Amino acid sequence: MTIQFSGLATGLETGSIIEQLMNVERMPIARLEADKTWLSNRLSAFTELDSKLKSFADGIKDLNYRDTLLQRSVNQSSTETLTASVSREAHTGANYQVEVVALAQVQKSVSSGFAEDARFGTGSLTLTVGENIHTIELEEATNSLQDIMAAINTADLGVTAAIINDGTEAPLRLILTGADVASTFSLDDSGLTGGTTSLGSFNLDDGTGTIINPPIQAASRAHIRVDTIDIYSDSNTLTEAIPGVTVDLLKVREGETTTLNIGLDKGSIKATIEAFAKGYNEVMSFISSQSVIDQKGGGILGGDASMNTIKRRLQNMLTQTTPNSGVFSTMSQLGFETQRDGTLVVNDQTLSAAIDNNLDSVVSLLAGEEGAVGAATQFKDYLFAMTNSGTGMLSGKKESVDNNLKRIDTRITSMESRLEQRQKTLESQFSAMEMLVSGLNAQSSYLTQQMDSLSNMMNYRRR
Known part of the structure; x- marks a missing residue:
């Protein structure tokens, strides 16, 4: 690492001078960085416009088909x-x-109460669910009520088991619940021997037509x-x-x-049509916020040709005639009124009258009919084309911006490399200047000493 002592010979702040010279040299890079920021901000604005166009398209999708419009x-x-x-x-x-x-309702069966330390012997329990029969084996180490519950749930035959505590002296009760109305079931404990108590059978015919422990709720x-x-x-x-x-x-x-x-549902039909104006206004308000009006305002997309094309296309589709067999041929006949700022308001009285008196004609205008494309369909098709992820407006803008950003980054990298060499050159030149001045200073000091010595000798001889 080279250590430089700035201005030791000249007294100049050469480090500061080099820094300021390099700042001047870097001004083109600063302009390129500003261009990158401008391009990124434009892409963000186009992304916002794309989002509003998508929202508009989504809001009018129910106007595109007769069945979805007629809620x-x-x-x-x-x-x-x-x-x-x-x-x-x-x-x-x-x-x-x-x-x-x-x-x-599903079948539910509940056992009598058992003590917490109850054991139910060893052997087999038979769980029958519909036509499916499952045998559960109990051993000395796995014959508690909790073990029986776990075994039934593990069997996964369409019956779930749970235990509740009713707070009595024998508080534990086993509850069996069918998974659906088709899951009728029974549980037979006759295969168990020993134990401190009997579990009891559930919903089992004792052979005489009597049901042992019938369900508290039968499946139906x-x-x-x-x-x-x-x-x-x-x-x-x-x-x-x-x-x-x-x-x-x-x-x-x-x-x-x-x-x-x-x-x-005429209220929903009306609300769906009014949603068209909301989506349209959000797009137009964004475009207006980007435009310079009376030499005032304006955003980063001000003057952009593609944005202005979108605006003109939407305005033209709003006012153009849509041929159909009904009594309405333009959106304005449904109560859509354009304001000076380009947004829409809906005349509630006009729209309500159109829906109440000529609903079929409203549908024909918006959703179209055989051989005629509806006004809402035309809007939907245009909006879908403009917001297509592969060929839409944003896709083209993003590709253009990305290419420009890459070119700028390449230029910045090249300029940074050149400026690095430029700074080294300046440092070498100023270092050489310092060495030259230092040498001249040394010579000047030597000559001054020699002149002083000569002057002293001459003064001595005169004495």
Whole structure:
């Protein structure tokens, strides 16, 4: 490592001078770094624009198809026994009378109480689940109630076991629960011998038709009647009983019916159309924030041709005529009104009247019909093309920015290498200057000494 003492001969701060000269030399690199920041900020802005375009596209996807636009609703006379929800497959104008006869439930069996130190002998327990028979072997070291519970759960035959403590003198009870309504089961302990107590059998015919320890809750399927037609299910949620309607059963009320009326959800239809204006406005507001207006404002994308092209395209699609068989041909007829800043407001009265009086024409305008592309479909297709991950606007911008950043980095690396050599050259030159000045100073000092000696000799002779 070279140690340099700056300005010892000249008195100049050569280290500071070199630093300042190098700062001047580095100014082009500083400009390149600023260019990198500018490019990165532009890419961030394009990414934000892409996000708003995607959000707009997602918000209008339900306008693109007739079925998704015409959302259904269900009105029920009571919510005491069931609740219902509908999808677009439900038939509008239909009504159904639904009676809840039985709820789906799994089998549950509970043992009598046992002491915590109870042991149940050795041998085999037989667990029968439907047609499946499983034998559980108990030994001296594995015949506690906890061991039996673990063995049943490990068997994984559609029955789970648990233990509860009821707080009595014999507090432990074994609870067996079927996995589903089809899992009827029995447990036979006749294969056990010895032990301090008997486990007891569950739901087992003693041979005379009497059930030993019957379940506290028998397995049963859900049973409803829809317009007097009996329908059964293994679940209390029925999705296929009524087309497009999901019915969740809550309580049995045999002989009592709940009326379900299926209609169009005009409130949701209206909200879906209004969502178009929200997505459109978010895009336009972002573009306006980037634009210079009356020589004021402006963002990093101000003046960008691609951004302005998007703006003009969206505005043109908003005002163009969309041929169809209905009474509406432009978005403005649905109540969309353009403001001076380019955003939209929706005239609630105009939109409500269009939905109430000419809903089919609203759908034809937005979703299209055979041989005619709807206005919302045109927006959706354009937005999807612009936000395509491989060929969209952001993809092209990112590739261009990445290429420019690579070129700048290459130039910076080259310039840094050259400046490193330049700094070494300056240091050598100033070091040489210091050595030269130091030599001259030494000569000057020597000559001064010689002149002083000569002067002293001459003065002596004169005396």
